[in-house]
Amino acid sequence: MTVTDSQKMAYVAAQAADARVNLQFETEDGMTLNMGPQHPATHGTLRIVAQLDGEQVVRCEPIPGYMHRGYEKLCEVRTYPQVTTLINRIDWLGSFANEVPFILAAEKLMDVEAPPRAQVIRTILFELSRLGNISLFLGDLGIQLGGITIGFYAFRDREFVLNQIEAATGGRFHPNFDRIGGLKDDLPKGWIAETHLAMERMRRLCDEFEELVLGNEIFQARTRGIGVIPTDIATSYGMSGANLRATGVDWDLRRDACPPGLSYDLADWKVWTHPDGDSYARTWIRLQEVRESTHIVDQLLDSIPAGPIMAKVPRIIKVPEGEAWVATENPLGEMGYYVVSKGDLVPFRVKIRSASFNNISVVPWVTRGVFVPDVITILASLYFILGDIDR
Amino acid sequence: MGLVESGKLPKPLTQLLSLSRKYSLWVYQWGLACCAIEMGSAFASPRYDVMRLGVIPFPASPRQADLVVISGTVTDKMAPAVKRLYDQMPDPKYVISMGSCANCGGPYWDSYSVTKGVDQIIPVDVYVPGCPPRPEALLEGIVLLQERIGREDMADRWKGDPIVVG
Numbered sequence A: 001m002t003v004t005d006s007q008k009m010a011y012v013a014a015q016a017a018d019a020r021v022n023l024q025f026e027t028e029d030g031m032t033l034n035m036g037p038q039h040p041a042t043h044g045t046l047r048i049v050a051q052l053d054g055e056q057v058v059r060c061e062p063i064p065g066y067m068h069r070g071y072e073k074l075c076e077v078r079t080y081p082q083v084t085t086l087i088n089r090i091d092w093l094g095s096f097a098n099e100v101p102f103i104l105a106a107e108k109l110m111d112v113e114a115p116p117r118a119q120v121i122r123t124i125l126f127e128l129s130r131l132g133n134i135s136l137f138l139g140d141l142g143i144q145l146g147g148i149t150i151g152f153y154a155f156r157d158r159e160f161v162l163n164q165i166e167a168a169t170g171g172r173f174h175p176n177f178d179r180i181g182g183l184k185d186d187l188p189k190g191w192i193a194e195t196h197l198a199m200e201r202m203r204r205l206c207d208e209f210e211e212l213v214l215g216n217e218i219f220q221a222r223t224r225g226i227g228v229i230p231t232d233i234a235t236s237y238g239m240s241g242a243n244l245r246a247t248g249v250d251w252d253l254r255r256d257a258c259p260p261g262l263s264y265d266l267a268d269w270k271v272w273t274h275p276d277g278d279s280y281a282r283t284w285i286r287l288q289e290v291r292e293s294t295h296i297v298d299q300l301l302d303s304i305p306a307g308p309i310m311a312k313v314p315r316i317i318k319v320p321e322g323e324a325w326v327a328t329e330n331p332l333g334e335m336g337y338y339v340v341s342k343g344d345l346v347p348f349r350v351k352i353r354s355a356s357f358n359n360i361s362v363v364p365w366v367t368r369g370v371f372v373p374d375v376i377t378i379l380a381s382l383y384f385i386l387g388d389i390d391r
Numbered sequence B: 001m002g003l004v005e006s007g008k009l010p011k012p013l014t015q016l017l018s019l020s021r022k023y024s025l026w027v028y029q030w031g032l033a034c035c036a037i038e039m040g041s042a043f044a045s046p047r048y049d050v051m052r053l054g055v056i057p058f059p060a061s062p063r064q065a066d067l068v069v070i071s072g073t074v075t076d077k078m079a080p081a082v083k084r085l086y087d088q089m090p091d092p093k094y095v096i097s098m099g100s101c102a103n104c105g106g107p108y109w110d111s112y113s114v115t116k117g118v119d120q121i122i123p124v125d126v127y128v129p130g131c132p133p134r135p136e137a138l139l140e141g142i143v144l145l146q147e148r149i150g151r152e153d154m155a156d157r158w159k160g161d162p163i164v165v166g
Helices: A006-026 A069-074 A079-088 A092-110 A116-144 A149-169 A193-214 A217-223 A231-237 A279-302 A355-360 A372-382 A385-390 B002-005 B011-022 B033-042 B077-087 B101-104 B135-150
Strands: A032-036 A047-053 A054-061 A322-330 A333-341 A347-354 B025-031 B069-071 B093-097 B124-130
Touching: A047 A372, A069 A079, A069 A193, A069 A347, A079 A092, A079 A217, A092 A116, A092 A322, A092 A333, A092 B033, A116 A149, A116 A193, A116 A279, A116 A372, A149 A193, A149 B033, A193 A217, A217 A279, A217 A372, A231 A322, A279 A372, A322 B101, A333 A355, B011 B135, B025 B077, B025 B135, B033 B069, B033 B093, B033 B101, B033 B135, B069 B077, B069 B101, B069 B135, B093 B101, B093 B135, B101 B124, B124 B135
Parallel strands: B025 B069, B069 B093, B093 B124
Antiparallel strands: A032 A047, A047 A054, A322 A333, A333 A347
16 A cells, blocks of 8 residues: 555654653653553553652643544545444444434434334433443443452443344444434344343342442542542533533433433433542442433333334435534433535535543543542543544 | 574474463453454453463563454554554564454545554454454454464464454
8 A cells, every 4th residue: 555645744743743742741840651542541542641740640631643533524425324334433332322313413404203113212222332331331440440350240241231232233332223214123022021131130230339349448449539520620621421410410411402313201210410529429420320221221121112113214315405413412421413414415514522522631630639540540430432532 | 582483493392382372372452442342352251251262361561462452443643553562572473453444444444544454564463354343253363373373383484374264
């Protein structure tokens, strides 16, 4: 493959940007600690450069961009069904949840509504991907803080959720199941009973996690009062999702601004908040979120209406001219797509708002003055996915 | 390992060395994207349990590793780091490229910021296709690599073609 000039330029620019950060940090007093771009605590390839004074962090800067794949540009050359395949991989742990807002935005532009059965199944799959996502967080947090056991437990029980997603959609990881106007297929036989069992297992994992980790003295010492984010800071940095709820803000898009096409109103559930805003609060909120998710799934499974799973849509999808913004409450926070269409086969412009980028932008603020091991706790408890930051 | 590299070792000794290298692969997890989670499932979950194959997934640094699994999208910004990692590993070293992105760019084949294939930077021994590959596919890749290591003659280990799973 030939290397073009633009690639060379991009490479040089990236190297220069890195060098700038190194220089800035190194010319000041103290020691510079570089974490990443490959570090277990960074959930992928985030680079953290911290300036230390002894064991304390004076200044810390996250350097994203190591996983930038140019989604917004790529969306402009893919047709609408192809975009779904691509955006699965933004937040790779909750992949079905990434498809939904985009599909809803396209449906809004086309003025199509999915049949009720498809809406309910869509919501169930949305919650299943949330379970797959956050259960990994629970295990991963344990691993980062030095307790590997809970990681094994989480990976064990996560497989049951993935099995259900695979049984319904055919994909363990990236289902690519959502279509404009409905879903690709109906549910397989016996899926509902099996999913009830999987939800039971997830609840047991939550109980185990509570007993094994949350009550643990060492865990409490490492998370309580570490990385406290006050409410005004969280809102001013644009944080969303569980990180915001952990600062005491009662905010959940599923309840407050559920877009048409998802049926959260059929279930009865609770949005948990925690007043502390520290790492412990963020973990606790996510644990409760898993519990509530299992309850939502259980209730929705019993209320799937009969009927078709696909509305009438033309075979070749052309989206009429217009603009639409749809945001949903994804596992990591608010995720939205601003889709601009010029009446073509492909979107004219797609702006993707992903939760992690805003959630991680608080890191320089929250890591000032903390000790080095606490940086790991804070990063782990803020819970970001690199693909969701860089896109 | 001068004798080994020159290929002048008596055959039983080569076999013994190969056997022991085969079942003590220390694998460095170079988790990059989606595939990193499937690699995590394969390496850390009780269902797939890679350690039964004699693969130890916990080296603290590339300097202790024999095998690296490049799992996920390699971007142009990341590519120098991948190269540096590979250079830090002691010989003999093996590379598994996991997933379409690391193999050839995958769904980002027309992206401006993605390296189309990690084999442009470092030599790859096993390609595991899939987006992402199931953990079983990664395990098969490891088993195939172990078979090759088992009958490997150190002298011409660079002459063979890479393995493609599936």
